[in-house]
Amino acid sequence: CCPLTYYYFISFLQALDNLPSAQSCLPFNRSLPACFNGFGRDILQAMQQQQMNAITSFIDGSVVYGSGPKVNNLLRDLCGLNGKLTVNEHFKDPKGRPYLPFEESLQSVCLHGEENVACFRAGDSRVNEGLPLTSLHLLWLRQHNQIAETLKHLNGHWNAETIYEETRKIIGALHQIITMRDYVPKIIGKEFFDNYIGPYGGYDPTVDPSASNVFATAAFRFGHATISPVVRRLNASYQEHESFPSLKLHETFFSPWRIIKEGGIDPIVRGALGTQAAAPHSNKLLTDELTERLIVLSIPQDMDLASLNLQRGRDHGLPGYNDWRDFCGLERIRTLEDFKQVVSDASVAERILQLYKHPDNIDIWLGGLVETFSPGSRTGPMFSCLIAKQMKALRDGDRFWWEADGMFSQEQRDELLKVSLSKIICENTDITEVPPDAFIFGKYPSGYVSCNNLPAMNLEAWREEKSEGTWDNNSETVQSPSKGKMTEVQQSTKATYSTHM
Structure with missing residues (x-):
């Protein structure tokens, strides 16, 4: 869309412990932006850069x-x-x-x-x-x-x-x-599943099933902390x-x-x-195999997944941890004591605020990862909320969902x-x-x-009984596998039943 620089380096804060040997920075490739097109739409939306999703949501x-x-x-x-x-x-x-x-x-x-x-x-x-x-x-x-x-x-x-x-x-x-x-x-817990997702009520054409930026860039990356060395x-x-x-x-x-x-x-x-699965601790979130020995194609050095995740959130312009707590109806973190209430390790809360200076500066991926797990879940309340909202949208906004009428x-x-x-x-x-x-x-x-x-x-x-009009290699009609309903194919291409292209 515009000639920006999409490759730069992440500098390490020299005060941190355990710096990768002989490294002071890591290369970083920015995500390509999606071009905004179409006139007459919300000007604020047009001004907000989004990144491409190269696969189906x-x-x-x-x-x-x-x-x-x-x-x-x-x-x-x-x-x-x-x-x-x-x-x-x-x-x-x-x-x-x-x-x-x-x-x-x-x-x-x-x-x-x-x-x-x-x-x-x-x-x-x-x-x-x-x-x-x-x-x-x-x-x-x-x-x-x-x-x-x-x-x-x-x-x-x-x-x-x-x-x-x-x-x-x-x-x-x-x-x-x-x-x-x-x-x-099992990830978000039964309470969040029941409250945010609930039973299936049929396809809802008003629901946007796209993968949200915060889900893909932060919330669903909780899994990186569950990887064994x-x-x-x-x-x-x-x-x-x-x-x-x-x-x-x-x-x-x-x-x-x-x-x-x-x-x-x-x-x-x-x-x-x-x-x-590895059980993340607030003072040891990712194994060293991911923070010191990660392989990323086209980069001829060991990488750090935690650094990449933090920088990816900034690259995508994600709001901070407190803004997403607001979004989920959770109390904002205003003081160190507030933070200690949601983080199981008080010393970790102190260290994070020492680095970030103010609660509003905390990156969402880090903040979400150090939260104490909700009952019966493997994520804290903010990540549970964001994952649940995304999953409900993926289900309710999918007209090919397996429970939808006629599937x-x-x-x-x-x-x-x-x-x-x-x-x-x-x-x-x-x-x-x-x-x-x-x-x-x-x-x-x-x-x-x-x-x-x-x-x-x-x-x-x-199993379906063969009947007159069943589609063979040369005909233009197809016997639908869903119990015998005939479907006319108006083009020379073959019919599809559950594709999301």
């Missing part, structure tokens, strides 16, 4: 399918005519299960010395940042292809496009269910793996070769299930609700024992159940 499975048609087409197995996603052509796991496809670029950033393995390709470009994240991407790839194969068997008259789109619709619904039912209440790799008995020992976090950055050459994703997934039949909804992340792990790995809820830590073996004891989704609910 919706909980729509875009991490699996991408956020635009170009990436989407790269990820599809268009030659197989089976509705599946493309898989790695060179490697499979020890039991023959597929891996994610490789990036095609010859300059892949994941080429590591003698380990000539390129980056994996997925719907989100961050797929290679860490082994647990890569493993989760791979689980959803395998899940898509399993569902697609079953639907092809159940409905032999469906063509590849119909199989793909209905599978994508199911995967998007599972993302929404697992996120909103199983994950969010060690990525554990465990055997079938949830003990340290004999052949593939646990790794320090920095050894897992952009290292997909470890999955291919070191036992696949099973040891990593067991490690994620069998390890408690699924009641029989299909009942089957979707049976699925859990634990069951998805069971169906796409050789892991045979898991916690009933993958988001609740339990010590093996008492907190684990056999995969056979977890309910599975029965895709018979998607």
Whole structure:
């Protein structure tokens, strides 16, 4: 929009302890601004610079399918005519299960010395940042292809496009269910979930479902404080793996070769299930693996995630901590004693105010992170508020939400609700024992159940009898998978059922 400088340095305050060795500043790339266009709109809005969101805001499975048609087409197995996603052509796991496809670029950033393995390709470009994240991407790839194969068997008259789109619709619904039912209440606590989100009341066209700047830039980055310094790799008995020992976090950055050459994703997934998330302390928020050994592509030095988060909030012009407490109906912090009431460690409150001089100067990410957790949650009241408001908007403003009218039949909804992340792990790995809820830590073996004891989704609910007018590869009408309703396709492109482009 305007020729500004988008690269500069973050200077360290020399009075701080534990400065990275031989470093006095860190390079920083600014976020690109979004161009404001359109006349006659609010002049104040026009004067407020916003940053681009390069992916969809919706909980729509875009991490699996991408956020635009170009990436989407790269990820599809268009030659197989089976509705599946493309898989790695060179490697499979020890039991023959597929891996994610490789990036095609010859300059892949994941080429590591003698380990000539390129980056994996997925719907989100961050797929290679860490082994647990890569493993989760791979689980959803395998899940898509399993569902697609079953639907092809159940409905032999469906063509590849119909199989793909209905599978994508199911995967998007599972993302929404697992996120909103199983994950969010544990993060913000039942009280905030009930008060701010509540039961689903249908699609509301007046709700803006965009990801807010404060959510993306501050509130949802609470998770950085829950990252362990060690990525554990465990055997079938949830003990340290004999052949593939646990790794320090920095050894897992952009290292997909470890999955291919070191036992696949099973040891990593067991490690994620069998390890408690780090519990942040107000005087030790992030592990040194993130503040002193973080790898950022295109920057040839170790980085500090805490510094990047603070500077990103300033880069985006986020109001300070007190302003967001106001926004959430919480009392402003006016004195040191006020701050001590919301921070569990009084010495941390003193240190922060010593650095910031005034409560209104405190960065939102830091202020939100040091707040004492709300009951039954993993965030303080301000972050709980901001996350809850965002999640409600993502649900109520999504006309393709899985519970919206016409999306699924009641029989299909009942089957979707049976699925859990634990069951998805069971169906796409050789892991045979898991916690009933993958988001609740339990010590093996008492907190684990056999995969056979977890309910599975029965895709018979998607079986459809072939009828006149069913879409084949050459026709211009399609038999809707939602129980036989005919839909006319007015263009030569195929119909889609749950896309958020």
